[in-house]
Amino acid sequence: MIEANSIIERGAFIGEAADTITLDEAQRHRRRMAMVSDHGIAFLLDLAEARLLREGDAITLSDGRYVVVRAKPEELYAIEGRDAVHLLTLAWQLGNRHLPCQIEAKRILVRRDHVIRDMLLELGAHIHEVEAAFDPVGGAYATPGAAPHSHGHTHGHDHTHSHG
Structure with a gap:
């Protein structure tokens, strides 16, 4: 093969x-x-x-x-806020729930989920159902295109020095 x-x-x-x-x-x-x-x-x-x-x-x-x-296009919600601060607040709420999100300048894309939709509506979000490619932001320790991993690494030299 x-x-x-x-x-x-x-x-x-x-x-x-x-x-x-x-x-x-x-x-x-x-x-x-x-x-x-x-x-x-x-x-x-x-x-x-x-x-x-x-x-x-x-x-x-x-x-x-x-x-x-x-x-492949997927069924997503396009989430918009009243302004930039409101959109950041919505992003924080989604991140607090560890949801994969595609962050754009004026909207956030997430997979459709009626529970999340109801929460976002309660928070004053504007939500539109869309079909689009989903390309979520990686985790805090992910390198481009990689899965999350530990941060341990070596450089082939030490970082010691004197404080004299």
Whole structure:
């Protein structure tokens, strides 16, 4: 089976793709999984760490071809506030509930959930049902495209110095 163990981040891929693969946000968060592209290229995604594949990322196949990731539209709420401070307050409420959110300049996108909708309406939010690609913000310790991880690291040198 063809394997894929590296990703070229969106914006960095130059060239022609052999195919695309269209996945919703949950399907795009992967480490290891058998996949089939939109036109039938079967491959095993086998990454070192779980990561969120983003719209426009290119999956490098072991035979030298590339499959470009497309984000499948999902049923979402587009949330708007009365003003910037109100929108920030709504964002804080959503973050307090650990909900994946796509943050934009004038709105926040979240998956549809009637309980969250009712809470947001009580807080004075303006809510519109939309179908759009969902590209939520990563966690506090996530690197671009990666799953959350610990912050431990080494640099190959020490950071000691004298305080003389």
